[in-house]
Amino acid sequence: MTPESIARVQASFEGLPRDARVLSARFYEEMFRTAPALRPLFPADLTSLQGHFESALSLVVRNMRELEALQQPLRDLGAQHIGWGARPADYLVAREALISAIRSLSPSWDAVLEADWRHAITAIVVPMLQGAAVETALAAERLAAELG
Numbered sequence: 001m002t003p004e005s006i007a008r009v010q011a012s013f014e015g016l017p018r019d020a021r022v023l024s025a026r027f028y029e030e031m032f033r034t035a036p037a038l039r040p041l042f043p044a045d046l047t048s049l050q051g052h053f054e055s056a057l058s059l060v061v062r063n064m065r066e067l068e069a070l071q072q073p074l075r076d077l078g079a080q081h082i083g084w085g086a087r088p089a090d091y092l093v094a095r096e097a098l099i100s101a102i103r104s105l106s107p108s109w110d111a112v113l114e115a116d117w118r119h120a121i122t123a124i125v126v127p128m129l130q131g132a133a134v135e136t137a138l139a140a141e142r143l144a145a146e147l148g
């Protein structure tokens, strides 16, 4: 991402409501509206997850200029997500749900900002999926070792 694009995403994030969990509540609402089949994967009470999701997003957005340093933690998060049942296509649903949630809470919005956000979220999702792929490959290797 260009420094200008990162700056727009950071300014947009700063302009979102400060009340904890407003964004994540809107995000989950939107994700379950478009993909109701994902709801049972999550705990009934989303309160604590909303806090975790919002802190993770805030950490990544604030450090968008040093995304290289976050590759490994994001890969680890993606590997964890296998156990929670997240499939690759679900990440596209999550990406669009997050964009809709941000758009619905943003005082100003245009095509440039939407492209910036899509780019930023893609930069989060890619290492998560890479981490999931590595985890799967390692599981295959471990089993392959049993074959001798």
Ligand code: HEM
Pocket: 038, 041, 042, 043, 049, 052, 053, 056, 057, 081, 084, 085, 086, 087, 090, 091, 092, 094, 095, 121, 124, 125
């Ligand atoms: C933008 C992409 C995503 C981000 C940044 C993200 C972030 C997170 C974070 C930070 C947690 C909490 C981890 C913890 O408590 O240690 C979490 C949990 C979880 N995520 Fe995601 N996630 C993403 C996409 C997805 C997708 C696509 C699914 C699809 C099913 C998903 C399903 C879950 C589930 C089921 C949990 C655990 C709920 C539980 O505590 O049982 N996530 N996610």
